Amino acid sequence: MNAPDPTSAVVPSLGHLLQILAARNPDDVAVITAGSCATYGEIWSRALRVAQYLDQEGIGPDSRVAVLMENNVEWIEIAVGISIVGARLVALSTWVEKWDLQRLLVSGQPEVLFVSSTVRGGDVIGILRSLLPELGVPEASSFEQFPLLRRIVEVGPGAVPGAALYSAVQASGPFPDEPRARAGEVGLVLFSSGSTSTPKGIALVNEDIIVNATAIGDRLGLSASDTLFVPMPFFWAMGGPNGMIVALTHRAVLVTLTKFEPGAALDLFERHRCTALYTMPNMTRAMLDHPSFTTERVSTLQKGITVGSPAEIQIVVDELGAEQICNVYGSSELYANATVTPHDAAMHDRLTTNGPPLPGVTVKIVDPVTREELPAGDLGEICAAGRVAAGYMQSDGSIRAITDESGYFATGDLGFVNERGWLTYVGRATDMVKTRGINVSPVEVEEFLCTNSSIVSALVYGIDDAEFGQVLVAVVVTAPDIDVDEESLRRWCKGKVASYKIPAHVVVVDKLPETQTGKTSRSLAKARFHGAVSERT
Structure with a gap:
């Protein structure tokens, strides 16, 4: 194959x-993992065998x-191989139970499934046996529940009955043709539950x-001299x-x-002297709170990407040392990031804008x-055009x-743009939250509460109230050995913030509720603490 000139076209x-x-x-x-590493040449060679x-x-x-x-390295090899033959990669969550996987396979309808036998500590084997009773049955040529699925390939020792082994795939000859993937065609499908x-x-x-991705890396200031730590699942x-x-x-x-495990993350980070990282607030806090954390272990860190409140981003700068941290906004429909602060922008801009x-x-x-466009400074719904997913498969x-009709995707998020x-x-x-007839942003109240030195993190949501329509509930995590109760926190708020932004109820917890992806969740908080709050009203 003749590699295209990277300077000639996208x-x-x-x-x-x-x-x-x-x-x-x-x-x-x-790429480097805890147990392996691979060069570009090695990945390409193995990917050609996956493609073959x-x-x-018939894919x-x-x-x-x-x-x-x-x-792992094999995930990347397989992804490249799928791209070479021009197929769509359907990425499945490893956090699945049987019910989840069944729905994903029905929605994705793959013809081939690559699976690691170590997913969920090996529990995935039992899940697959339950969903696919035909596994290992010699006379079975298809799977009744998933009629398009005809091959399963195991990356592992052969624990999935009837599956082809990835080692056998690697014994194939290399794919002889040019990559078939087309620029404007769908190449990757990610699943998100959303509101459906x-x-x-x-x-x-x-x-x-x-x-x-090229544009994101440019904003990040990334180069071939960097080592980038990415703990998020592929x-x-x-x-x-x-x-x-x-x-x-x-x-x-x-x-x-x-x-992601904070101790293992710190070990990898230190061993390979990472200069850049992707992190989320929960990951940052987990590494900082780990007993083995020292600033020396992350002393090579210079830059990175994260999300969160100004206080959470400041922690990445002050405690992890990522002075060139970038703040971002996006969603899966927007290829994860639609806006990114330049790594060399003023710190105030990187803390307070995306x-x-x-x-x-x-x-x-x-x-x-x-649906009319609003001027700079006005709060409204964020809509994006340009780099938007082709749609929902x-x-x-x-x-x-x-x-x-204008090419804009309505995100369902609220925000504003400044004059720039x-x-x-x-x-x-x-x-x-609409309380006393006034719209209140929970994020704004969370950021305010975190200016109290006793509060490490906060999550705010609204509940119905007969008098005010809704009132605010604050779920807070306090600093070690600090006692905070509802009365004292409400008293601290008075005179510092508008009265309608003061939480009517405060719940003190050790950790904020999180989704599987590590995002704090207001819906989980509402469900978890509804009883405790209701008893007070």
Whole structure:
């Protein structure tokens, strides 16, 4: 194969990107995990064998191939191989139970499933046996519940009965042709539950994945001299189409681990002297609170990407030492990030805004009711155009568009832009609380509460109230050995913030409720603490 000239045009797909990297820098280390590492040349060579296997199985453009694996080198090899034959990679969460996996497979309808036998500590084998009773039955040629699924490939020792072994796939000859993935076609499907009862298959386009990741890395100031630590799972937007591809497009060494654990993360970070990282507030706090944490262990850190309140981002700067940290805004439908603060922007801008739109992305703020565009400074719904997912993939493979007639995607998030066009995310539209006839942003109240030195983190939501319509509930985590109760915190608030922003109820906890992806969750908080709050009203 002849690698395309990377300076002549936009790289069409992940397969084309690895072809370029392997041709130009075959011996450079591309990825490091706790147990292995691989160069660009090694990944490309193994990916060609994955592609050859898939091609022999009749997999090609518009075919769907599912991957149910933790972060590892093989995940990347398989992803590149799928891209080479022009198929769609359907990324499955490793946090699944039987009910979850059944719904994902029905929605994704893959023809081939790559699975690691170590997912969920090996429990995935029992889940697969239950969903696929035909596994290991010699005369069975298909799976009744998933008629399109015809092959399962195990990355492991052979624990899944009837599955082909990845080691046998690697014994295939290399794929002889040029990568088949097309720039404008869907190459990756990520699942998000959102507000629907059926998982949403978010269909991301080959070229846009590469272009957006390149722009993100540029804002981050990433280069081939960097080592980037990405602990997010590859099936998640921040992990795969964002962090992993950002590292590849900038030839930074990618360091990852199968599952985030703060001690293991610190070990990898220190051993490989990482200079950049992706982190979330819960990950940051977990590493800082780990008994083995010292500033010396992260002394090589310079830059990174995170989200959170100004206080949470300041912690990444002050305690982890990422002085060039970038603040971002986005969603899976927006390739994880639509706006990113430049790494060399003023600290105040990086703390208080999510930055300007990436090249090729347009952001506007509209009135949630009239849909009219609002001027700078006015709060409204965030809408984005340009680098937006092709739509939601249906079980038959068709794509349902998610943009309006002008090409804008309505995010359901609230925010505003300043006079320079830099975005500030305020919260989900459904999170807004209307008390005494006034709209209150829970995020604003959370940030205010965290200015109290006794409060480490806070989560605010609204509950119905006969007198005021709604009132605020604050769930807070306090600093060690600090006693805070509802009365004392409300007393502290008085005179510092408008009275309607003072929580009517305060619940003190050891840890804020989180989703599986590590995001704090107001809906979980409402469900968990409803009884305790109701008893007081």
